[in-house]
Structure formats: structure tokens, C-alpha cells
Amino acid sequence: MINLILFGPPGSGKGTQAEKIAESYGFLHISTGDLFRSEIKNKTTLGLEAQSYISRGALVPDSVTIGMLRKKLDEEGDFSGVIFDGFPRNILQAEALDEMLARRDQVISGLIALDVEEDEIVNRITERAKTSGRADDADEGIIRNRIAVYEKETAPVYAYYEEMGKAHKVEGKGDIHTIFTRLCNLIDSL
Numbered sequence: 001m002i003n004l005i006l007f008g009p010p011g012s013g014k015g016t017q018a019e020k021i022a023e024s025y026g027f028l029h030i031s032t033g034d035l036f037r038s039e040i041k042n043k044t045t046l047g048l049e050a051q052s053y054i055s056r057g058a059l060v061p062d063s064v065t066i067g068m069l070r071k072k073l074d075e076e077g078d079f080s081g082v083i084f085d086g087f088p089r090n091i092l093q094a095e096a097l098d099e100m101l102a103r104r105d106q107v108i109s110g111l112i113a114l115d116v117e118e119d120e121i122v123n124r125i126t127e128r129a130k131t132s133g134r135a136d137d138a139d140e141g142i143i144r145n146r147i148a149v150y151e152k153e154t155a156p157v158y159a160y161y162e163e164m165g166k167a168h169k170v171e172g173k174g175d176i177h178t179i180f181t182r183l184c185n186l187i188d189s190l
């Protein structure tokens with residue numbers, strides 16, 4: 001069984017690529033961003049709480065995020081391989097994820113980081129805003145804040161898995177298909 005984390009800054013293409021990988025390898029795709037957006041759409045208490053953080057590009061508190069992920073994994077029951085997209089976003093979440101998997105006798109097989117430069121990701125998110133309808137994509141100040149949060153809180157997660165010999169980098173520049181091929185080559189080698 002393979003459990004992967006697709007990692008990278010906002011706008012690096014994680015969502016698009018995670019969806020393709022899940023389809024191609026038969027993995028369960030879990031995107032915490034998508035889970036939050038669905039809660040917001042359904043106007044749940046969790047959604048209302050999360051919205052105030054998401055709308056300013058901040059991380060939703062760990063207790064809320066980890067609780068939501070735990071519930072999702074419990075609902076899925078037995079799964080054969082997961083690709084996590086947008087989670088973990090800090091060390092505490094990484095430790096919680098490792099613990100949730102350990103209780104199922106599973107581990108993270110690898111973290112794959114999409115390497116993309118900051119100017120490129122701002123351009124991509126601005127472009128995505130035209131069709132995504134995401135308020136957090138439409139304002140450059142919020143985008144820059146999400147990138148700053150990524151650098152400060154999320155980037156250290158790479159080193160956390162690197163210490164275990166599980167972190168990998170893939171060039172995230174290029175067209176969707178080229179990047180997907182690079183990712184598949186790496187996954188097949190794990």
C-alpha cells in the first residue's frame with residue numbers, strides 16, 4: 001500500500017496533479033482545502049469557523065483541521081492508498097497524520113514536493129481565480145499571505161520527512177502532462 005503526500009506552495013498544481021494520480025493509481029484523494037470548501041458551501045459550523053481563516057489566507061486551527069481529517073479517514077474505513085493534498089501543513093499535523101496511520105498499521109511512503117518559483121505561482125493563482133470562484137485566489141495580498149504562511153509553517157514539513165529519507169522533489173514547471181509524467185516516474189520508483 002502506498003500513502004503519499006503531494007506537497008508544495010499554493011498554486012504549485014497539487015490539486016490538479018493529485019486528482020490525476022488518484023485516478024491513475026486508484027488512490028483515495030484527500031484535499032483538506034476541498035473538504036473545507038464543501039463544509040463552507042453546506043454552511044456547517046465547521047465551515048463557518050474555517051471561512052474566517054481561509055478568507056485571509058491563514059491556516060485553519062489544527063484542532064479543527066486534524067479533527068476533520070480524522071473523521072474523513074474513519075468514514076473511508078479501509079482504503080488502499082491515499083494521496084494527501086494540502087495536508088499536513090505544519091509539523092503538528094505531520095505528527096498527527098503519522099499517528100493516525102500508525103493506528104492502522106500504515107505509514108507515509110513518501111512526500112513529493114512540487115518545485116515552483118514564487119512569481120510563477122502568483123501568476124498561476126491569479127489565472128485560476130478567473131474560473132475557480134475562490135475569493136482567496138482573487139486578491140494578491142491574500143495570495144502573498146498564503147505564500148508567507150507556507151514558507152514559515154509548511155515548508156519545515158519537508159525537512160521532517162526528509163529526516164526519515166521520505167522526501168522527494170519534482171520540477172513543477174511545465175505543462176500538466178509533463179509534470180504528471182515526472183510524478184508517475186517517481187511514484188513508480190518508490
Ligand code: AMP
Nearest residue numbers: 032033053054058059060065086087089
Ligand atoms: P488549498 O485548497 O489547499 O489551497 O487550501 C485553501 C485554504 O484552506 C488554505 O489557505 C487554508 O486556509 C485552509 N487549509 C487547507 N488545508 C489546511 C490545513 N492542512 N491546515 C490548515 N488550513 C488548511
